[in-house]
Amino acid sequence: MSSTPQNRYKADLREFRFLMFEQFGLGELLGKAPYDAWGRDEIDMVLEESYKFACEVTGPLNAVGDREGCRIEGGRVKTPTGFADAWDKLREAGWKALAVDPEYDGQGAPKMLWCAVEEFLCGSNPAFNMYPGLAHGAGEVIEHFGTARQKKLFVHALFHGKWGGTMCLTEPQAGSDVGAARTAAKRLGDGRYEITGTKIYISGGDHDMAENVVHLVLARVDGAPPGTKGLSLFIVPRIRVNDDGSLGEDNDVTVPSIEHKMCINGSATCVLNFGDNGKCIGELVGEAENVGIQQMFMMMNGARIGVGLQGVSVASAAYLSALDYAKDRKQGAPITNWKDPTAPRVAIIEHADVRRMLLEMKARVEGPRALIAKLAYHGDCINALKGKDDAAAAYHQGQVDLLVPLVKAYSTDQAFKVTELAIQTHGGAGYIQDYPVEQACRDSKIFSIYEGTNHIQAMDLVGRKLPQNGGANLQAFLGDIGKFIAENEGHAKLGPLVKELASAHGAVASTAMRLLGWFQSGKMLMVPLAANRVLEMMSELACGWLLLDAARIAHQKLETLAADAPDRAFYEGKVHVASYFVKNILPHAKLGAEILGHEDTSPVDISDAAFAGV
Secondary structure: OOOOOOOOOOOOHHHHHHHHHHHOOHHHOOOOOOOOOOOHHHHHHHHHHHHHHHHHHHHHHHHHHHHHOOEEEOOEEEOOOOHHHHHHHHHHHOHHHOOOOHHHOOOOOOHHHHHHHHHHHHHHOHHHHHHHHHHHHHHHHHHHHOOHHHHHHHHHHHHOOOOEEEEEOOOOOOOOOHHHOOOEEEEOOOOOEEEEEEEEEEEOOOOOOOOOEEEEEEEEEOOOOOOHHHEEEEEEEOEEEOOOOOEEEEOOEEEEEEOOOOOOOOOOEEEEEEOOOOOOEEEEOOOOOOOHHHHHHHHHHHHHHHHHHHHHHHHHHHHHHHHHHHHHOEOOOOHHHOOOOOOOOOEHHHOHHHHHHHHHHHHHHHHHHHHHHHHHHHHHHHHHHOOOOHHHHHHHHHHHHHHHHHHHHHHHHHHHHHHHHHHHHHHHHHHOOOOOHHHHHHHHHHHHOOOOOHHHHHHHHHHHHOOHHHHHHHHHHHHHHHHHHHHHOOOOOOHHHHHHHHHHHHHHHHHHHHHHHHHHHOOOOHHHHHHHHHHHHHHHHHHHHHHHHHHHHHHHHHOOOOOOOOOHHHHHHHHHHHHHHHHHHOHHHHHHHHHHHOOOOHHHHOOOHHHOOO
């Protein structure tokens, strides 16, 4: 491998333009408040320039970060070679402030465009992008819940990369059980609190790229109730911030160690100690105690969407790498001449099973990407309708709430499957560092674990999101798909595929009723046993719907295009990927309903001793 860092990231910009302007109609929102400064030309410019940035700045550092990792020097985290320079260039380019409100010197871009840019940054270097992503999330929490003084001191600095930021939830004894947190906050009587405790697995917990890191820390004030209801959220900067925004003295936040991980090595995963010397000072986000978990959920939900984006971005990059390799690598004769030892070797993309793997990857990338685009479109509609049509805005908000766990869990599960298939497509070459897919596979595994494991997402879906608003959000989701089915089941080309979608639609609807029955009849053990499968079924239904909708659009375009038109191949790809997904992946939704009908309790019926006799 060359000693000069090489970019190995690639994206298909045509795909993003299709989602924005052909499938989801972003153009209808542009030129009007709050997107009156945005038009097609501005969108295209941002796509081109942000992709160029990803290929020239962050992409070449992806393998560098993986090989070098982070280390502690003099009590501070030292990031890999080139990361600090990339941070400065990112600040200068302003890509992380793209969707920030102009009040904080942002560009107020649509969320659909933000998702595209985030995919470039994540896909080119997921470890690096975690640092500014977390800072942005911390800024959003303070922007939403903070006092006027806090907004003035922290929000602009976090949004624009002057300071880093984190979310500090996990503790050694608690893990995902956040309510078991022991980090303490002692009132000092002047609005400040003394913070003591230890947090673990803190992504971006310290680094040398920004002059300060602002931690959002969940802690329990003296006398607060047990569990999550007694948690408060505190702003705890590594270096104290004076009222004029200048930096003061050290705030007694130390980094005793960083984790040595399977991957995302360029992202420092820190153990943080607060108040070892009794000098760590924090202030409440806002002014109320015991509302920390509600405040933190805003950052966590944003992070969950971001992790779903990470999944799609890494999976897409791995798929496109595998596609390039398959077009270039010559091995084996065609199946029609497999017995002829003199037959010429062909590129492996000509072999049927390689083509199957490529189309499987394409389907498992484009389905979740469309799901994320749909969520982002709902978000853009909320912004456009706010204060104008509250009922319509409420519908879109309900769909965002419903889709967040699907986006986080399904997209990240698919990422690991896609990157594994990318290695398989490369064969033995995929297992070595000469090609990027082995790192992509290692990177992608963490996505299904952090920001709430995917089972936590599934339990959130079945326990909170399906019953939300009396089930109205789910009914609207199923209603949207039902409307698509009614309008397209007679389609000359797609009709049979739409009927398969209708079968999956019925399976999901009946499963929702089965869940309700379990809740009402007290069969609560069935709920966690079924939750992951229910989330997967809903996600497959949603992706099948969105891919078929894209195929419907593609058929319309193909009818008008000349045989040699450059876009024909793109639209044909949309048709084929929808067909593959509906015939090979969507049937799992119907099978899932059948499996849940057995009400199998074997995992809870088996004794501990029966798992293994050792």
